[in-house]
Amino acid sequence: MTRFKLTIEYDGTPYAGWQRQDDQPSIQGSIERALHRFAQEDVTIQCAGRTDAGVHARGQVAHLDLSKERTPFQLSEGLNFYLKDEPIVILCAEVVADDFNARFHAVKRTYEYRIINRRTPLAIDLKRAWHIPWELDVSAMQDAAVRLLGTHDFTSFRASHCQSKSPVKTLDTLEVTGEGDTIIVTTSARSFLHHQVRNMVGTLSLVGSGKWTAEDVSAALQAKDRTRSGPTAPAWGLTLMAVTY
DSSP states (O other): OEEEEEEEEEOOTTSSBSSOOSSSOOHHHHHHHHHHHHHSSOOOOEESSOOBTTOEEEEEEEEEEESSOOOHHHHHHHHHHHTTTTTEEEEEEEEEOTTOOTTTTOOEEEEEEEEEOOSSOOSTTTTTSEEOOSOOOHHHHHHHHGGGOEEEEOGGGSOTTOOOSOSEEEEEEEEEEEETTEEEEEEEESOOOTTHHHHHHHHHHHHHTTSOOHHHHHHHHHHTOGGGSOOOOOGGGEEEEEEEO
16 A cells, blocks of 8 residues: 655636535545546545635645555556546645645645736636725735734634634734735645635735724734624635645
């Protein structure tokens, strides 16, 4: 039995999320079907972070075990062949230790959220970014983002159906940068609560719009109440960029 680590890129638009589902398309389900066709084995893959419906990835990581001998090159080429009709690509396959776990051994996950800030609608970036047609103040958003750094109880930014045992997380990075009409929110942490990134971006959008101040963001964090923070930003602006081990 050989354990492999996969680095995966995908467009989440046509899928109901990473996790396999009986009645809807999923990234996990598509890769496992490709694995069955390639390896003639029923294989279960486990990922570093289960992305929601519509969320994309440039550096998702997963692990799997194969009983038949295969090289990393054979595995990646075979999977990409059987995935050629889907927006999923295996960027890299590597042999790893038998106890490697894509989820539990990760020490940092980095996400990027894209906002296109212009009056006109999106064409190329449709379902790749959140379109906000009114002007946003990037500097004010960055000033407010600093208020969320560090270790906090992030209940105010947690989805009601989040399954995490604790709302306390340590946010290592939360940066807001702008170039032209594109605003990028980059964030990293060991782990995130369900919808935490999208809820933080939605809250920062209120600051950029002039409706909230940085002090309002601090107050929302301290309230530990989801109804006291901003809206949930759309899934399609979010991309899992990398997982660090």
